[in-house]
Amino acid sequence: MNVRWLLVVPVLLSCAPATSPKAEPGWAWNLPAGFPTPTVPAENPMSAAKVELGRRLFFDVRLSRNGTQACAGCHEQARAFTDARPVAIGSTGQHHRRNAQGLANVAFASTLTWANPLVTTLERQALLPLFGETPVELGWAGHEAELLTRFATDADMAERFEHAFPGEGVTLDTLTRALGSFERTLISSHAPWDAYTAGDASALSDDAQAGLLLFNSERLECYHCHTGFTFSDSVAHAGTTVVEKFFHNTGLYDVDGAGSYPATDTGLVEVTERIGDMGRFRAPSLRNLRFTAPYLHDGSLATLDQVLDAYAAGGLSRQHTGTPSPLQSDLVRGFTLSPGERRQVLAFLDALNDETFVTDPALRDPWRE
Numbered sequence: 001m002n003v004r005w006l007l008v009v010p011v012l013l014s015c016a017p018a019t020s021p022k023a024e025p026g027w028a029w030n031l032p033a034g035f036p037t038p039t040v041p042a043e044n045p046m047s048a049a050k051v052e053l054g055r056r057l058f059f060d061v062r063l064s065r066n067g068t069q070a071c072a073g074c075h076e077q078a079r080a081f082t083d084a085r086p087v088a089i090g091s092t093g094q095h096h097r098r099n100a101q102g103l104a105n106v107a108f109a110s111t112l113t114w115a116n117p118l119v120t121t122l123e124r125q126a127l128l129p130l131f132g133e134t135p136v137e138l139g140w141a142g143h144e145a146e147l148l149t150r151f152a153t154d155a156d157m158a159e160r161f162e163h164a165f166p167g168e169g170v171t172l173d174t175l176t177r178a179l180g181s182f183e184r185t186l187i188s189s190h191a192p193w194d195a196y197t198a199g200d201a202s203a204l205s206d207d208a209q210a211g212l213l214l215f216n217s218e219r220l221e222c223y224h225c226h227t228g229f230t231f232s233d234s235v236a237h238a239g240t241t242v243v244e245k246f247f248h249n250t251g252l253y254d255v256d257g258a259g260s261y262p263a264t265d266t267g268l269v270e271v272t273e274r275i276g277d278m279g280r281f282r283a284p285s286l287r288n289l290r291f292t293a294p295y296l297h298d299g300s301l302a303t304l305d306q307v308l309d310a311y312a313a314g315g316l317s318r319q320h321t322g323t324p325s326p327l328q329s330d331l332v333r334g335f336t337l338s339p340g341e342r343r344q345v346l347a348f349l350d351a352l353n354d355e356t357f358v359t360d361p362a363l364r365d366p367w368r369e
């Protein structure tokens, strides 16, 4: 199976009835104040049985052809569902060109992966690691039947599929719908910042509160792109009428003076073929940064101090060459931070870490229980 069709099919499907904000019998989200209800595809309403099956699949190394790697191999709970590597490594040892993304609040992302406006549902996204060949991740290209047989012949898993999808059996569709249902429960909402937003002023230290003001200031500009409860401006949820899909060039690279990124990864332009989209990537969430280093789409910066240095210089490329990229966002202009202000910004970012999320038993590996 060639995954390139993923670039095309969602466009064809975009006129299908997309989402349903209607109540789902037997399912309660238990969302905190300030969190909207996630978008759920009409053909895959939430249920406890699907979520539990999806959790089992997500952590099951049988999900890779050679039995060495599950989704969790690159998305570990203790690391807020990323892997601490600069770039991910697939089940056969091939290196991905990109950093594995943390999956906190992925249910609210309007587009999935670092730079592809066409991958918009978790069900479709799951096909990329399952069948991708550049690089091989879980290794199932050309072996779909073997993947399904593996779970259909396991009595316990077959029963769980039947329970979650009565009469539908073990199919690629039911498998990816179960994964999607579990992933929609990866909700991170217990950071000190959440308590502060809910009215507990003592949840943020004085430094963190000062850092929040800096983050939201026109000097630093962070909040334009890292906005709202997900800290990303590409967000969608039930009832959203205008789906925001934004991608930004933050001036990390300029290999030719014309703003080009290294050929290994040029970002959005690969999909749109519009030259102005060179180097544009989706703003990542800033939740749980304590657990998700290294940073950026290529994992090239190891610490938050390095990330702040790059923004302060007006982009990583400018930090090295002194010249801004012609393609970088107007919002990445550079600024000066005193040591105290830097401490405050870092204290604010630290208040976005959610200890509950990385230890939540409901999101834990069920095969180790």
Ligand code: HEC
Binding pocket: 058, 063, 069, 070, 071, 072, 073, 074, 075, 088, 089, 090, 091, 096, 098, 099, 100, 101, 102, 103, 106, 109, 111, 112, 113, 114, 115, 122, 125, 126, 129, 130, 137, 138, 179, 183
């Ligand atoms: C080899 C490591 C690896 C494996 C295995 C893997 N992923 Fe990923 N995942 C990544 C990388 C790298 C990205 C970023 C991909 C990109 O931008 O092109 C990613 C991105 C994602 C995203 C998009 C997140 C976002 O914020 O947009 C989701 C969702 C996801 N993976 C779910 C899964 C699921 C489900 C599985 C198992 C079926 C899985 N992954 C297996 C490495 C992996």
Ligand code: HEC
Binding pocket: 215, 220, 221, 222, 223, 224, 225, 226, 247, 248, 249, 250, 252, 281, 282, 283, 284, 285, 286, 289, 292, 294, 295, 296, 297, 298, 304, 307, 311, 329, 331, 332
């Ligand atoms: C123009 C939009 C924009 C602005 C303004 C912006 N960011 Fe970002 N930010 C992004 C994008 C896009 C990325 C990913 C870039 C990449 O990897 O190519 C990113 C990456 C990051 C990362 C790395 C996160 C990770 O998981 O890899 C951090 C931390 C971060 N930004 C913090 C900030 C702070 C702090 C500010 C304010 C000083 C700021 N950003 C301003 C868009 C923006």
